[in-house]
Amino acid sequence: MTTATPVSLNEAVLNEAITGLTATPKTLAPWLFYDERGSQLFEDITDLPEYYLTRTERALFRTHADDILREFLTPGAPSTQAFRSPDTFTIAELGAGSASKTGLLLQAATRLQPEILYQPIDVSASALEAAESLAATIPGLHVHPQVANYVTDPYTLSHTTWVATRPGAPGPDSRTRDSQDPRPTDTPRSSDPTSDPTPRARVLALYIGSSIGNFSPDEAQAILRRLRSHLQPGDALLLGADLAPSAHKPIATVLSAYDDAAGVTAAFNLNVLARLNRDLDAAFSLDRFVHRARWNANESRIEMHLESLIPQTVHIAGQRISFAQFETIHTENSHKFTDEALTHLLTRSGFTPTRTFHDPTRSFALTLAHTL
Numbered sequence: 001m002t003t004a005t006p007v008s009l010n011e012a013v014l015n016e017a018i019t020g021l022t023a024t025p026k027t028l029a030p031w032l033f034y035d036e037r038g039s040q041l042f043e044d045i046t047d048l049p050e051y052y053l054t055r056t057e058r059a060l061f062r063t064h065a066d067d068i069l070r071e072f073l074t075p076g077a078p079s080t081q082a083f084r085s086p087d088t089f090t091i092a093e094l095g096a097g098s099a100s101k102t103g104l105l106l107q108a109a110t111r112l113q114p115e116i117l118y119q120p121i122d123v124s125a126s127a128l129e130a131a132e133s134l135a136a137t138i139p140g141l142h143v144h145p146q147v148a149n150y151v152t153d154p155y156t157l158s159h160t161t162w163v164a165t166r167p168g169a170p171g172p173d174s175r176t177r178d179s180q181d182p183r184p185t186d187t188p189r190s191s192d193p194t195s196d197p198t199p200r201a202r203v204l205a206l207y208i209g210s211s212i213g214n215f216s217p218d219e220a221q222a223i224l225r226r227l228r229s230h231l232q233p234g235d236a237l238l239l240g241a242d243l244a245p246s247a248h249k250p251i252a253t254v255l256s257a258y259d260d261a262a263g264v265t266a267a268f269n270l271n272v273l274a275r276l277n278r279d280l281d282a283a284f285s286l287d288r289f290v291h292r293a294r295w296n297a298n299e300s301r302i303e304m305h306l307e308s309l310i311p312q313t314v315h316i317a318g319q320r321i322s323f324a325q326f327e328t329i330h331t332e333n334s335h336k337f338t339d340e341a342l343t344h345l346l347t348r349s350g351f352t353p354t355r356t357f358h359d360p361t362r363s364f365a366l367t368l369a370h371t372l
């Protein structure tokens with residue numbers, strides 16, 4: 001597995017902490033949540049009764065996995081009973097996490113193509129271990145994880161999959177290369193059919209779980225444009241997004257998903273301070289901060305903050321960070337989208353939305369968007 005060295009990761013944590021905590025207002029980027037403990041707490045959140053997002057998206061995968069793959073492979077074609085894939089394909093995923101929902105799609109994919117390459121990318125090495133373990137339960141699945149922050153780090157998407165090749169032919173292993181691979185990349189590969197008998201595979205890139213909601217509209221566009229630059233004609237994006245409150249979806253329902261009765265989201269939010277204590281030897285007292293979740297109607301987003309209960313000063317790496325009473329650290333935005341906002345975002349990022357799958361209450365959307 002490709003692993004960021006602990007030194008460079010710690011540097012990124014330090015850099016983010018100092019930049020965010022010396023800014024006005026104070027902020028910390030949401031990727032800091034996902035150390036080993038935070039990734040576990042997020043998994044716990046996805047099981048909460050209030051947190052409808054994961055369960056709704058999983059139901060969409062359960063109901064529509066075959067439709068999603070058919071629409072990816074033959075956009076606009078009528079559904080036929082005996083569908084056969086016209087091309088080989090591979091599935092990649094930004095921010096894969098533990099990939100429990102993706103398993104439903106991968107399962108369906110191996111019914112169309114017996115051997116398939118899955119390329120999960122995540123900032124959390126521990127989460128990727130769970131993604132890797134899908135190979136143990138899905139025969140024919142081959143997992144190539146990459147530890148990378150898909151916003152700030154380079155990442156690669158391979159246009160090869162795991163097809164049966166003649167005995168002795170090099171497996172896809174020799175062609176799926178990661179960014180840390182020191183071997184030269186200028187060797188011609190696809191031009192020589194004897195050295196590369198594998199047909200080019202189409203990429204279905206997943207960006208699900210409403211992770212896109214963590215970013216401002218401009219950042220979201222930058223992430224999707226960069227993903228688009230890795231894709232080629234015939235590839236597609238499947239974007240999962242939580243939808244804005246509506247007649248069928250009260251604001252209170254959305255808010256309680258970020259302020260659950262058991263306090264798991266509060267623990268998740270506070271863990272970012274615990275992480276700074278662990279990684280940077282900071283000295284935050286967790287009982288001097290409290291979790292806050294609020295709905296920002298103007299920006300159509302849930303905001304999470306950590307509010308200082310008292311005036312206090314905390315030391316991090318030789319820096320003094322002072323808090324007024326009630327001052328907050330803004331730790332997360334979770335944008336909620338209208339269908340129009342999603343179409344607009346995808347279009348200006350270079351994608352053409354082809355079909356959207358909604359749950360019955362229109363709480364959540366899975367949108368398939370092609371590269372033309």
Ligand code: AVJ
Binds near residue numbers: 332
């Ligand atoms: C992983 C970004 C989709 O915004 O709902 C859950 C993270 N934060 N509870 C979300 C989160 C608080 C989650 N995303």
